[in-house]
Amino acid sequence: MIQVEHLTKHYGPKVAIDDVSFSVEKGEVLAFLGPNGAGKTTTMRILTASLPATSGTARVAGYDCFDHPREVKRAIGYLPEVPPLYTEMTVTEYLTFVGRIKGMDAERLSGALDRTLEQLSLGEVRERLIANLSHGFKQRVGLAQALIHDPPVLILDEPTVGLDPKQIIEIRQLIKALAGSRTIILSTHILPEATAVAQRVVIIHEGRIVAEDSQDQLSARLRRSEKVRVTLKHPPPDARERLQALPGVLSVHSEGPITFLVEAELGQDLRDDLARFAVRNDWGLLELKLVTMTLEDVFLRLTKEEDTPTHPSPLEGEGKGEGDAPEAQPS
Amino acid sequence: MSPVGAIVRKEIRSYFVSPIAYVVAAVFLLLIGLLSFLAAVTASNRSLQMLRGQGNLPDLNLNDIVFRPVFYNMAVVLLLVVPILTMRLFAEEKKLKTMELLMTSPVTVTDIVVGKFFAAFAVFAGMLVLTAVGPLALAPFAPFRWEPILTAYLGVLLMGGLFLSAGLLASGLTENQIIAVILSFGGLLLFWLFGWAGQVFADSAFGKVLTYLSPLEHFEHLVKGLVTTSDLVYFMAGIVFTLFLAHRVIESQRWR
Numbered sequence: 001m002i003q004v005e006h007l008t009k010h011y012g013p014k015v016a017i018d019d020v021s022f023s024v025e026k027g028e029v030l031a032f033l034g035p036n037g038a039g040k041t042t043t044m045r046i047l048t049a050s051l052p053a054t055s056g057t058a059r060v061a062g063y064d065c066f067d068h069p070r071e072v073k074r075a076i077g078y079l080p081e082v083p084p085l086y087t088e089m090t091v092t093e094y095l096t097f098v099g100r101i102k103g104m105d106a107e108r109l110s111g112a113l114d115r116t117l118e119q120l121s122l123g124e125v126r127e128r129l130i131a132n133l134s135h136g137f138k139q140r141v142g143l144a145q146a147l148i149h150d151p152p153v154l155i156l157d158e159p160t161v162g163l164d165p166k167q168i169i170e171i172r173q174l175i176k177a178l179a180g181s182r183t184i185i186l187s188t189h190i191l192p193e194a195t196a197v198a199q200r201v202v203i204i205h206e207g208r209i210v211a212e213d214s215q216d217q218l219s220a221r222l223r224r225s226e227k228v229r230v231t232l233k234h235p236p237p238d239a240r241e242r243l244q245a246l247p248g249v250l251s252v253h254s255e256g257p258i259t260f261l262v263e264a265e266l267g268q269d270l271r272d273d274l275a276r277f278a279v280r281n282d283w284g285l286l287e288l289k290l291v292t293m294t295l296e297d298v299f300l301r302l303t304k305e306e307d308t309p310t311h312p313s314p315l316e317g318e319g320k321g322e323g324d325a326p327e328a329q330p331s
Numbered sequence: 332m333s334p335v336g337a338i339v340r341k342e343i344r345s346y347f348v349s350p351i352a353y354v355v356a357a358v359f360l361l362l363i364g365l366l367s368f369l370a371a372v373t374a375s376n377r378s379l380q381m382l383r384g385q386g387n388l389p390d391l392n393l394n395d396i397v398f399r400p401v402f403y404n405m406a407v408v409l410l411l412v413v414p415i416l417t418m419r420l421f422a423e424e425k426k427l428k429t430m431e432l433l434m435t436s437p438v439t440v441t442d443i444v445v446g447k448f449f450a451a452f453a454v455f456a457g458m459l460v461l462t463a464v465g466p467l468a469l470a471p472f473a474p475f476r477w478e479p480i481l482t483a484y485l486g487v488l489l490m491g492g493l494f495l496s497a498g499l500l501a502s503g504l505t506e507n508q509i510i511a512v513i514l515s516f517g518g519l520l521l522f523w524l525f526g527w528a529g530q531v532f533a534d535s536a537f538g539k540v541l542t543y544l545s546p547l548e549h550f551e552h553l554v555k556g557l558v559t560t561s562d563l564v565y566f567m568a569g570i571v572f573t574l575f576l577a578h579r580v581i582e583s584q585r586w587r
Binding site: 098 | 345349427429435
C-alpha cells in the first residue's frame, strides 16, 4: 500500500531525513517512533504529497506522491500534529466543507457525515462550534476530518499528543478499531503508544531508520542476556556473592538492600534455580521477575549505540522503563 | 459542488461570522455616503449661485460635478479598506495550520487562490452594489446620464479586483495579518504614486511606463465613460498576473 524508497529531504543545508526506505502492507498499522525532530513529520508530509522530497520515491496506493499528488491525496486521510480546524464553524459545517474539498458529492457526503459522526461519537456535539469543544473532542474532529472520505490510508501525526490519559486510551481504541480495513501510519514519541496500537515499529533517529520490526523481534534482537530481578525479605550480608556462585549466573548487581538483578546467559531461565536456592536458605523470597526489554530500552539502546558505539554499561537493556511507565498501557 | 465552490463558500461564510465584513462594509458605506452627500450639496449650492448670478437655471452636468469626484474618492477609500478585506485570506490559514488541510486535500493551489479571490471579490461587489443608493436617490430630482456611471462602476470593480489580488498576494507572503495589511497598503500606494511619478517624467519612455503601470489613468478613463480595450486589458492582465504571483508564493512554500 505504501512504498518508500531511499527518501531524502534537505531543508537548505539541514538534512531532515536521509535515505529512508520502508513499506507498509494493506491493513497494517505501522508506528513511526522517534524523538522530536527525528524526521517523522517530514516523512509523513512527503507521503501526503504536500511536501516534495529532495530525492527518492514514495508511492501510496500505487501512485507516486510527486507525479500524481491528486490521486495520492484522495487515497489518504491525514491528521497533522495540530488538527487543522476552522474553529468558527460547527462540527457539521466543518466536516461538510472537508468532504467537499475532498471531492465528495452531496449524496455521498450526507451518508459519510452520519457514519463519521457516529464512528467518532461526535453526534452530541455536531451542531456546536469547534472553538467551544474540549481538547479531546477537537482531536476527534481532527480524526473525523481524516476519515470523512473513507480513505484506504490513514496518516496520523502524533494523534494523542496533549490529551489526558482517558482520552489517549479512547483515541488508541479508535485507531485499533479503524485498523483492519485501512492501512495506518502513525507517528509518536510516546513509546507505549507504539506497542499499544501498532503491529510494526519503525524507529527513526536523526533522519535515519535505525530499526524496523515488530516489538517482540526488536527486543529479542537486542537482548544480550537474560535478567531476573530477585527481591528477598531477609538476605544475608553475603547474598550477592552467594547468588553469584550459582551455576549459569554471569553477574549479580544489588539494586537496593533486598533487591538483586541476576544476569544469565541468553536462553537460560534461572528463575527455577533461584527460587529453590532462596527457599532452601530461608531468605524469604518476595518476588522473582524476568526482566524484559521495553520498547523504551530498545529505543534508547538503538539511539545510544549510534551516538556512543562502545560504551557498555552493566545495566544497559535492563528494564529501566519498568514500573515507572504504568502511565498509559491500556488493558 | 466543486472544490473551488466549496472554498468560495467557506471564505464568504467566514467573512460574515467574523466582524470583518460588517465593519469594513459599514466604514466603507459611511464614507461613501458622506462623500456622495457632500458632493450633492456642493453641486446644489453651485447651481443656486449660478441661478442668482445669471437669472436662469444653468445647464449643469451632474455626472461631472457629483459622480466623478465621488468615484475618485471611492478609489482612495478602497485603497484603505481592501487590504483589511484580504489580510486574513492566507495569513490566518497559515497561522492556524489549516493550510495543511487544504494542501493535503485533492485541490490544486490554483483552486485555492481562485476560490479565495472570488470570495473576497463577491464580498467587495456586494458592498459596491449598496453604494448604488447614491445615484438611485438622486435620479428622481435631477437629470444625468447612467452610462458613465455604469462604466465608472466597471472601473471600480476592476480596480477593486486588482487591489484584492494584491492583498491576496500580500497575505500569502506572511502569517501575520498586520504585516499583510502593511504590505498590501504599501504596495498599492506605491503603484498609485507611479501615476504621479509618470507625470514628473512625462517626456521620457520611463515616465510612460510608470503611467501605464499605475492604475490611476486607466481608472480615470472608465470614470469619464471611456471604455478602451487597453484599459480593460491592463486590469484583467494585472489581476491574473498578481494571482499568478500569489500562486507561485503559495506553491513555493510547499517546498519548505
